[in-house]
Amino acid sequence: MPKALKTRKAPPNATVSPAANRDGGSPPPADPTVRLRDVVLGRNVRFFGFANLYECEVGDDSKVGPFVEVQKRASIGKRCKISSHSFICEGVHIADDVFVGHGVMFINDKYPRASLEGRQISDEWVCVDTYVEDGASIGSNATILCGVRIGRDALIGAGAVVTKDVPPGATVAGVPAKPLFRPRSKQKT
Numbered sequence: 339m340p341k342a343l344k345t346r347k348a349p350p351n352a353t354v355s356p357a358a359n360r361d362g363g364s365p366p367p368a369d370p371t372v373r374l375r376d377v378v379l380g381r382n383v384r385f386f387g388f389a390n391l392y393e394c395e396v397g398d399d400s401k402v403g404p405f406v407e408v409q410k411r412a413s414i415g416k417r418c419k420i421s422s423h424s425f426i427c428e429g430v431h432i433a434d435d436v437f438v439g440h441g442v443m444f445i446n447d448k449y450p451r452a453s454l455e456g457r458q459i460s461d462e463w464v465c466v467d468t469y470v471e472d473g474a475s476i477g478s479n480a481t482i483l484c485g486v487r488i489g490r491d492a493l494i495g496a497g498a499v500v501t502k503d504v505p506p507g508a509t510v511a512g513v514p515a516k517p518l519f520r521p522r523s524k525q526k527t
Contacts (some may be wrong), residue, residue, distance in 0.1 A: 354527045364379040369387055377395070378426070380416060384402070395413045397413075399416055399417045403421045403423075404423075412429065415424065422440050423440055424439075429467040430467070431446045433473075436473065443481045446467075447463050467484070468485060469488070471482070471506065474491050474494070475492075476492050476497045480498045487503045492510070495509070497513070498513065523524075
């Protein structure tokens with residue numbers, strides 16, 4: 339079971355309004371193409387149009403590109419950049435200083451189905467959480483399957499399909515994603 343990241347829990351009645359952001363969080367965007375419902379925003383969060391966020395949290399100084407959806411129970415840390423056309427589904431927890439490239443897709447269900455025994459599924463599925471640690475970078479059009487942990491400062495190549503945990507500092511690419519380089523270590527100065 340992946341260890342949980344330290345994230346601030348949004349109160350169940352959190353709303354995006356000046357009253358809910360008296361602690362200095364960002365005011366709701368004036369852009370009518372940005373739809374926010376029960377979102378906890380940090381300071382200086384920027385949106386670039388046509389975004390849809392609900393029942394989630396976005397940390398200070400983060401940027402959310404156009405055509406991005408962030409679902410309930412998802413969290414985005416401080417100073418993150420979420421590029422256009424990305425999908426951050428329920429149960430995805432992104433730590434601080436993370437880059438998410440264009441068109442990145444997160445998956446939260448190991449066995450997705452539209453119906454079961456002739457009726458539509460509603461609560462029969464299981465949401466499996468995914469964790470992206472501080473400083474990781476995810477290349478454009480990568481797909482991140484549920485239940486994985488992407489380690490601190492890891493690099494995911496464009497178009498990769500991540501099916502297993504990625505160690506801190508590792509570079510992975512391909513389908514399925516495999517290590518290209520040994521984990522990078524911080525240089526001592």
